[in-house]
Amino acid sequence: MKVYLAGPDVFLPDPITMAERKRSLCAAHGLTGIFPVDAHPQHPEEAEVPRWLWIYRRNEAHMRDADAVIANLTPFRGPSADAGTVYELGFMRALGKLVLGYSNVAADFVPRNLGFLGRSARRDAEGRWRDGMDMAVEDFGLADNLMIDGGIKEAGGIFVRRDVPESARWTDLAAFETCVRTLAALSR
Amino acid sequence: MKVYLAGPDVFLPDPITMAERKRSLCAAHGLTGIFPVDAHPQHPEEAEVPRWLWIYRRNEAHMRDADAVIANLTPFRGPSADAGTVYELGFMRALGKLVLGYSNVAADFVPRNLGFLGRSARRDAEGRWRDGMDMAVEDFGLADNLMIDGGIKEAGGIFVRRDVPESARWTDLAAFETCVRTLAALSR
Numbered sequence: 001m002k003v004y005l006a007g008p009d010v011f012l013p014d015p016i017t018m019a020e021r022k023r024s025l026c027a028a029h030g031l032t033g034i035f036p037v038d039a040h041p042q043h044p045e046e047a048e049v050p051r052w053l054w055i056y057r058r059n060e061a062h063m064r065d066a067d068a069v070i071a072n073l074t075p076f077r078g079p080s081a082d083a084g085t086v087y088e089l090g091f092m093r094a095l096g097k098l099v100l101g102y103s104n105v106a107a108d109f110v111p112r113n114l115g116f117l118g119r120s121a122r123r124d125a126e127g128r129w130r131d132g133m134d135m136a137v138e139d140f141g142l143a144d145n146l147m148i149d150g151g152i153k154e155a156g157g158i159f160v161r162r163d164v165p166e167s168a169r170w171t172d173l174a175a176f177e178t179c180v181r182t183l184a185a186l187s188r
Numbered sequence: 189m190k191v192y193l194a195g196p197d198v199f200l201p202d203p204i205t206m207a208e209r210k211r212s213l214c215a216a217h218g219l220t221g222i223f224p225v226d227a228h229p230q231h232p233e234e235a236e237v238p239r240w241l242w243i244y245r246r247n248e249a250h251m252r253d254a255d256a257v258i259a260n261l262t263p264f265r266g267p268s269a270d271a272g273t274v275y276e277l278g279f280m281r282a283l284g285k286l287v288l289g290y291s292n293v294a295a296d297f298v299p300r301n302l303g304f305l306g307r308s309a310r311r312d313a314e315g316r317w318r319d320g321m322d323m324a325v326e327d328f329g330l331a332d333n334l335m336i337d338g339g340i341k342e343a344g345g346i347f348v349r350r351d352v353p354e355s356a357r358w359t360d361l362a363a364f365e366t367c368v369r370t371l372a373a374l375s376r
Contacts (some may be wrong), residue, residue, distance in 0.1 A: 011323040013312070052328035056338025077304060077319070078266020078347030083274045084326075084333035091339075116265060124201070131265070133358060136199040138272075140240035145272035150244025151279075170321060 001187040002032045002065050003180075006089065007072025008082035010036050012170060025177050029184035034062050067187075068098035070179045073144060073159070074169060076106050079112040080144050089151055099155035099162040100183055101148070102175035105122055109144050113137045158182050189375040190220045191368075192251050194277065195260025196270040198224050200358060220221050222250050250302035251279055255375075256286035258367045261332060261347070261358060263293050267300040268332050277339055287343035288371055289336070290363035294351040297332050301325045346370055 003026060009018045026033035036059050043058040045051075055176035063069070069092040076082035081103070093099050105112070110129065114121050120132030129137035142149040143159050152159045160179055164172040197206045205222035214221035224247050227345060231246040233239075251257070257280040264270035269291070281287050293300070298317065302309050308320030317325035330337040331347050341349045348367055352360040 008323060011326070013318075013322050015322075019356075038374075052330060052334040053338055053341060056334055056342065058355055059335065060342070075273035076299070078268070080266070080268075080271035083268035083271070084332070084335040087281075087333070087335040088270050088340060090275035091282040094279040094282035101295070113265070130201075134201050135196060135264075135358060136201075138199070140238070142240060145270070145275070146240040146244055147247065147272040148277040150248075151275060153241060154244065154248070170323060175227045 001007045001015070001030075001068060001183070002034055002066045003183060004048075004066035004069045004088070004092065005033050006069050006085045006092075008074075008085060009072055018171070021173060022176065025173060025180050029180050031180060031184055031187070034066055036062065038062065040065075059088070060091075063088060063097075065093070066092070066097065068092075068100065068157075068183055070176065070183065071099070071101040072176070073101040073142075073148065074103045075112060079109065079116045081148065086148060089148060093151040093155050097155070098157055098186065099152050100157040100159075100179040100184065101152055102162070102179050103143060104162060104164045104169050104172055104175060106161040109142050111141050112135060123177040145155050156186070189218075189256060189371070190254045191220055191371060192257045192276070192280065193221050193223045193260075194257050194273045196262075196264050196273060197260055197358070198304035200372060206359070210318050210364065213361060213368050217368050219368060219372055219375070220353070222254055226248065226250065228253075239340065247276070247277075251276060251285075252283070253267065254285065256280075256345075256371055258371065259287070259289040260291075260364070261289040261336065263300060263332075264293045267297065267304045267335065274336060277336060281339040281343050285343070286345055286371065286374065287340050288336075288347075288367040289340055290346040290348040290350070290367050291331060292350060292352045292357050292360055292363060294349040298325060298327050344374070 023033040040058045040061045043061050046054045157171035160175045162175040211221040226247045228246045234242045246316050262268035348363045350363040
């Protein structure tokens with residue numbers, strides 16, 4: 001089973017080391033990990049297209065090849081997960097692949113939003129939290145926007161949340177390993 | 189042609205009025221607009237599942253029925269678009285649908301990130317912007333994470349950006365109408 005390793009891990013100072021750590025954990029459980037920056041045989045760098053478009057095409061090809069995705073959904077520059085990762089989650093769900101996710105921040109979506117909004121958050125007449133521009137804060141006791149939790153649920157996956165020290169937010173792989181172990185069990 | 193109207197518009201104080209405005213603009217160009225909160229004949233509210241899961245299932249059903257998506261990608265609580273909307277963009281791209289997007293903030297992704305990060309942003313030895321946790325800021329001169337711009341590009345769509353007064357950020361539909369007009373032309 002091939003698993004696409006989605007996440008903002010590609011923005012780390014040393015993404016290659018993270019790719020190797022994640023791939024090793026996958027291999028230890030009998031899975032083949034595919035990291036976004038891995039070369040794709042049918043998608044060598046194309047001189048005639050902009051680099052970002054070539055990266056997009058390579059990532060799409062990796063996803064179509066994979067049987068499952070494990071997404072790093074740790075909140076990234078705001079209350080929600082990284083936008084590129086969330087796009088890939090929706091993409092994999094639409095293709096009917098297995099979808100799993102993890103976050104190194106355990107708090108629910110509402111308290112994370114309230115922490116982000118600070119004093120601009122207020123309750124409306126119905127008691128619903130709204131931001132300074134009157135946009136509601138989604139409140140279902142979930143980990144992120146319901147499309148994320150829902151996609152994982154409908155795809156038969158799990159969303160593992162676990163607090164780690166802030167300095168280890170982008171490197172701790174305990175929650176990731178729980179996803180790997182679960183996926184290995186599901187694929188047997 | 190049926191077009192799914194994705195966006196954080198569902199969080200407005202009066203999403204129904206926005207649904208009607210968007211649907212009217214679609215109808216004026218010969219398109220059928222589907223707003224997320226619209227009822228779906230095969231997905232009436234299910235008493236036996238949590239409300240968020242029923243909403244997820246209804247939205248998926250709406251997307252599978254649609255031929256295209258026009259996504260409101262205006263930055264939402266951070267430098268990127270709303271997570272639920274981005275999920276739906278990836279979902280629609282994977283299904284091979286036409287994908288269009290718009291934003292009522294014209295600035296590129298990098299200046300938006302720098303504005304968000306403030307003094308925690310700094311350049312690394314290679315001159316690349318990084319946040320306070322050493323995570324790189326993606327810099328391709330795009331509107332958002334490259335998966336978003338790339339998905340729209342590969343699906344043959346457009347990403348319309350246009351500045352509006354801040355008070356009209358969630359209600360101005362000029363950029364949306366440009367998408368509607370483009371989609372109508374593409375579908376002829």
